[in-house]
Amino acid sequence: MSTTQHPPANASLVERLDALYEYDREPVAENKLHGWKTFIAMFSGEHVAGTEFVLGPLMVLHGVSAFDFFVGLLIGNTLAVLSWALLCAPVAVKVRLTIYWQLRKICGPYLTVIYSAFYAVILCLLAGSMVSVAVTAISIPFDIPNPNYIAGDVIPTVPWMFLALVVGIVIAALAVLGFDKIAHFSKICAPWMVLVFFAAGIAVLADLGTNGFTDFSRVATEKIFTGIPIGNNSKYTIWHIIGFSWLCNATQHIGMADLTIFRYAKSWKQGFASAFGMFLGHYMAWIASGILCAAFLAEGLTNPQPGNIALFGAGAAGLISVVIAGWTTANPTLYRAGLAIQVATPNWKRWKVTFLAGVFMIITACIPAVNAYLDRIIGYYGLFFMPLGAFIFVDVWLFPKLGLISDYAEKAKLLISWPATLAWFGSLFIMIFFYGKDNYEWLSNWLGEQPSWLAAIQTDLMFLIAPEWFLSVLMYTGFSMIQQKSEASKIALS
Amino acid sequence: MKTILKIISLIGLILTLVPALLVFYGVIDKSTDFMLMTIGVVLWFASAPFWMKNPSLDS
Numbered sequence: 001m002s003t004t005q006h007p008p009a010n011a012s013l014v015e016r017l018d019a020l021y022e023y024d025r026e027p028v029a030e031n032k033l034h035g036w037k038t039f040i041a042m043f044s045g046e047h048v049a050g051t052e053f054v055l056g057p058l059m060v061l062h063g064v065s066a067f068d069f070f071v072g073l074l075i076g077n078t079l080a081v082l083s084w085a086l087l088c089a090p091v092a093v094k095v096r097l098t099i100y101w102q103l104r105k106i107c108g109p110y111l112t113v114i115y116s117a118f119y120a121v122i123l124c125l126l127a128g129s130m131v132s133v134a135v136t137a138i139s140i141p142f143d144i145p146n147p148n149y150i151a152g153d154v155i156p157t158v159p160w161m162f163l164a165l166v167v168g169i170v171i172a173a174l175a176v177l178g179f180d181k182i183a184h185f186s187k188i189c190a191p192w193m194v195l196v197f198f199a200a201g202i203a204v205l206a207d208l209g210t211n212g213f214t215d216f217s218r219v220a221t222e223k224i225f226t227g228i229p230i231g232n233n234s235k236y237t238i239w240h241i242i243g244f245s246w247l248c249n250a251t252q253h254i255g256m257a258d259l260t261i262f263r264y265a266k267s268w269k270q271g272f273a274s275a276f277g278m279f280l281g282h283y284m285a286w287i288a289s290g291i292l293c294a295a296f297l298a299e300g301l302t303n304p305q306p307g308n309i310a311l312f313g314a315g316a317a318g319l320i321s322v323v324i325a326g327w328t329t330a331n332p333t334l335y336r337a338g339l340a341i342q343v344a345t346p347n348w349k350r351w352k353v354t355f356l357a358g359v360f361m362i363i364t365a366c367i368p369a370v371n372a373y374l375d376r377i378i379g380y381y382g383l384f385f386m387p388l389g390a391f392i393f394v395d396v397w398l399f400p401k402l403g404l405i406s407d408y409a410e411k412a413k414l415l416i417s418w419p420a421t422l423a424w425f426g427s428l429f430i431m432i433f434f435y436g437k438d439n440y441e442w443l444s445n446w447l448g449e450q451p452s453w454l455a456a457i458q459t460d461l462m463f464l465i466a467p468e469w470f471l472s473v474l475m476y477t478g479f480s481m482i483q484q485k486s487e488a489s490k491i492a493l494s
Numbered sequence: 495m496k497t498i499l500k501i502i503s504l505i506g507l508i509l510t511l512v513p514a515l516l517v518f519y520g521v522i523d524k525s526t527d528f529m530l531m532t533i534g535v536v537l538w539f540a541s542a543p544f545w546m547k548n549p550s551l552d553s
Contacts, residue, residue: 187546191507192506192534192535192538192542195507195510195511196531199510199511199513200514202514202515202517202518203518203527205518206518212519314514314531315524315529315532316528316531316532317535318531320535
């Protein structure tokens with residue numbers, strides 16, 4: 001938990017941001033390091049969340065086949081664990097700084113402000129999605145129908161929005177009080193919640209006509225992961241599943257946001273603790289919620305919202321788990337969003353900023369499209385933040401080997417690093433172009449008939465994150481070479 | 495006292511998982527499963543907060 005320091009009223013944006021994170025400016029001391037247990041508990045708690053009730057069903061609705069789902073998740077989650085263990089954790093234990101301070105050294109304070117501002121926006125969106133998950137469960141005892149986006153509900157009913165407002169206000173109020181106790185509570189919930197997911201999935205298998213575990217593969221292929229998309233959803237293949245499960249936390253691992261966590265690790269090997277989050281949350285829980293969704297639809301029911309499918313599979317315990325899963329993850333997310341927004345406000349008090357973030361969260365919760373397109377939102381979010389993680393990686397490991405100066409912006413006292421700016425937005429816009437040329441109508445129309453080489457490149461958002469990593473590394477390294485060559489005398493002087 | 499609390503928590507977890515397996519094998523129906531799972535929730539949350547440590551990084 002942070003203890004916020006208050007800079008003077010006339011302080012600049014950068015000074016206010018620095019003051020906000022002042023408490024963790026120094027590398028973590030040796031006596032503050034933690035062992036495996038802490039990281040296992042942390043990952044198990046954070047990755048079995050409300051959104052797991054959304055993502056498993058999304059895969060079913062996108063018509064993924066059983067083989068593609070099980071094998072794709074296995075490969076994707078393994079890649080995610082390796083990304084934490086081999087990319088993020090080694091950097092974290094070497095520098096022992098938060099992402100904020102590491103970025104500041106490499107990119108300069110201006111880019112760090114931009115990073116914080118966009119991060120606040122995405123955190124509000126995610127918190128809104130989690131509130132929406134919780135409300136889908138709370139609405140059931142009140143007999144308030146959940147919005148059905150597939151059936152064309154663009155906004156929920158007024159009573160549903162009123163519930164979202166109440167839940168949002170409670171979450172914002174708790175976030176103002178701090179989230180330490182709620183973070184602890186979410187860790188207490190983790191073992192129980194994992195079992196609720198698992199138990200609910202098993203209980204509904206009988207409804208799907210399974211005679212025993214040996215029969216599971218037949219039922220999985222014929223009735224759960226049929227390979228046929230539902231409604232107007234596009235078809236997902238094994239590549240979508242690998243890409244999505246690997247990169248849904250791209251900002252945290254290859255994007256290096258979890259430097260903030262792993263700076264407390266005794267060894268980089270503790271990055272492998274992420275396997276507990278991935279294989280409990282993003283493997284078992286996604287499979288379980290996918291099974292729940294399929295069984296729910298097989299009963300002839302419609303609108304497989306988190307609350308509806310949890311009630312169907314686990315009764316009151318399922319409803320409670322959805323509410324808790326949504327609430328405990330929305331709370332720290334909103335707290336962090338408030339922290340990130342605080343910098344852009346004229347020294348507003350924490351409660352004001354958190355309530356401002358809360359308003360955005362509640363509005364987001366009332367837009368059913370957010371959960372219906374959660375996979376897309378996560379894709380954009382990964383694409384946007386990932387290059388910064390790539391810069392940190394090359395700056396720490398590659399630059400010394402190439403004879404380049406690491407932490408150049410800090411050493412040259414630059415307010416903004418132009419190589420980082422160009423490489424960040426350059427690689428982002430190139431990737432968005434390749435996605436948008438077939439998916440944004442205005443861009444397709446503007447381009448007209450595409451040359452054959454361009455038309456041959458047809459890709460999804462998730463497939464672009466890995467190429468973006470390499471492109472951003474190449475651009476950043478190349479631009480840094482030019483920068484450091486032309487400014488060599490400046491550094492020598494300093 | 496801690497041991498008793500841990501045993502209660504364990505019973506809570508067992509009541510969360512085992513009834514689902516019994517539904518799967520056709521031993522009990524879903525309404526009994528739901529009732530036992532609800533009891534499991536109560537037992538878990540009445541006991542676990544008193545013995546589970548807070549693995550906060552700042553602690």
